[in-house]
Amino acid sequence: MYTITVLIVLGSLASIVYGFTILDEEPNLANKCIGGGTVGLFLIAMPLFLIVASKGKNIKDYMLNEENIRKMRGKERKKSENQ
Numbered sequence: 001m002y003t004i005t006v007l008i009v010l011g012s013l014a015s016i017v018y019g020f021t022i023l024d025e026e027p028n029l030a031n032k033c034i035g036g037g038t039v040g041l042f043l044i045a046m047p048l049f050l051i052v053a054s055k056g057k058n059i060k061d062y063m064l065n066e067e068n069i070r071k072m073r074g075k076e077r078k079k080s081e082n083q
Helices: 001-019 028-055 066-082
Strands: none
Touching: 001 028
16 A cells, blocks of 8 residues: 555656646646646545554544543653653
8 A cells, every 4th residue: 555655646746747847838738737646646645645654543542632631741740750
């Protein structure tokens, strides 16, 4: 899955660069390449990256709720007491 994400990112970036290089000769095709590359980055590659990066992690550990706030405050107090 990681290699697919990297390939999509590289393809999207190549499409964007290609679109900017042909912008003067063929503006319609250039706009399609730039738009397609942008869509590839933000609607395909970014969600794939987030799926790969968050695999095996519990989402509740990263939510800001009362329990996690108490845990953070407890860690801050322990750090200040140790110094």
